Amino acid sequence: MQPSSEPEVRNIPLAGVIGWPIAHSRSPALHGHWLKRYGISGHYVPVPVMPEHLAEVLRALPRMGFVGANVTIPHKEAVLTLADVVTDRAALIGAANTLIFRPDGKIHADNTDGYGFIANIRQHAPGWIPDLSPAAVIGAGGAARAVVASLLESGVPELRITNRTRIRAEQIRSEFGAKVVVYDWAEAGNMLEGAMTVVNATSMGMVGKPPLRVPLDALAPGTLVTDLVYTPLMTPFLQEAEARGCDVVDGLGMLLHQAAPGFERWFGQRPEVDDDLRRAVLG
Template sequence: MNDTRIPLAGVIGSPVAHSRSPLVHGHWLRTYGIAGHYVPLHVEPGQLEEVVRSLPKMGFVGANITIPHKEQIMEIADQVTDRATLIGAANTLIFRPDGSILADNTDGYGFITNLHQAAPDWDPATGPAVVFGAGGASRAVIASLLEAGVPEILLSNRTRERADQFRSEFGSRIQVVDWVQVGNVIEQAALLVNTTSLGMVGKPRLRVPLDGLRSSTVVTDLVYTPLKTDMLQWAEDIGCTTVDGLGMLLHQAVPGFERWFGKRPEVDAATREAALA
């Protein structure tokens, strides 16, 4: 019997109303004329397993996973990709025809693909990356930078123990720098990445002194509200190539869309516009 059901996908989180994923996937579905739907699903942690197990029976082919479920979903999935295991969290689920659930993490892919697209002259091998923050988002960034061949990562976090933990997990290419000292190593950066929430609307400002920044450094911020953070403005003013955080959000959505709906979508100006609507 042919399955003629329209494929469904969605984003599972709590809260989820602010998520831009429905705008992005909805834009791609319309652009490519695909009969499918992508919906926000507000799910509390206690209901996660029950909801996820019931979705394939309702015609869902997959889902994105966001706060606060990205770690818990690892226990529920039947299979977890190597990159999700390395990062310790998943953001993308594939519901297979046999009923099993595969959990993947596309954040690192999204980060590095966006960086290559937005800063095509950046060569990972040219020098160290300075990374602010050692939280969940940072794990994906660090894993992808190491895989891309960055020789050294100077990692700094307010809570130093979290950065030390990264060094023990990811190895000696990570050098931990005290949060209050990080201004002193900025001049070494071929790439500078902010993975903290500092600079986001409603959060404190990023107060790291950036005086040592060189104009040859590529500077990127995972924060995308606002699109142009103070850090990116500073970097732009001295002539650096800057990369905002929206591109990572868009690129991390690509592998899921392709698996669920059978079309590899383009990340272009129209996609950015759709995400900001």
């Protein structure tokens, strides 16, 4: 029997990040670094999608060889209504950032932001003990919801939250339960007293955004302070906290760690988050 002269057809797995706009995303550099490091024949690309085209694009991507995608602003809430399977944590947070296109054609939606948040702290502040004292979260947007869910799961006895629009913080309390205590924005500084985990989950302090004006006088030395903002890496909020003797963790690691579960599902390799990856993403 003559061997077939036709080359074997082998699909190269594709993944990407869906958003509008998307050119600023660091995810292609992040996943591209891992694909190269592990010698994986695959590609990860930015996919700009206007909101009105989201459903159509999600149906098309699996037919084009995509095995999954990350989702960013403004689509993280909308994809929940379009997915066939939604994990409990994505439903609780009310947003998804990771999609898996299953072989049976179904879209599986998950949220790994909370995982990334905790993994970043564990990597850079290994002595962190969340269940001994209250945590304080500044902000009540989508990112804050993931942080709240992960901190409560980690065992914090009380979670204090404040937001410029109080009703959004009240909504988090109504959904996440009695451990959540809402503070007025004017009392944000008081909220930090006795809290040994403090998180800025707003975009304030980011390049091009207004500064975060919360008095930090009540911060105790040794408090774990982290900022979800990573441009700049050391925000004024983190700089002041460090000057007060706090243990500070920048926000870049959350981006890196939240990407790992998706990469593993799409490309079959559990990737490592290390200094080489940080350098690649920072460019």
